[in-house]
Amino acid sequence: MSHKKAASTIIKEQAAQIEELQKKLKTAEDHKDMYYKSDSAKGQVIDEIHTMLDAVPNPPPRQSEPAEGSYRSASTLSLLARLTIFMSRKEAT
DSSP, X not given: OOOOOOXXXXXXXXXHHHHHHHHHHHHHHHHHHXXXXXXXXXXXXXXXXXXXXXXXXXXXXXXXXXXXXXXXXXXXOOHHHHHHHHHHHHHHO
């Protein structure tokens, strides 16, 4: 003999599941927002350092220029690459 749950019991269980899923969704949204704010702040700091490098005499370029006749296009240099170029120029002088 099969025992069926009462409709009110099923509704209560589903309501509890919905509430649990809403909590998980809220937590995920909060984590996403926190990550976005953190990532935006880091990006702002990187942009500020690029701007400071642009202000020094003979600054390292933001983009590398392809060699003559190269099939490659110009590429953006990372902050680390630009800092390395800057430091190597200072060591050479």
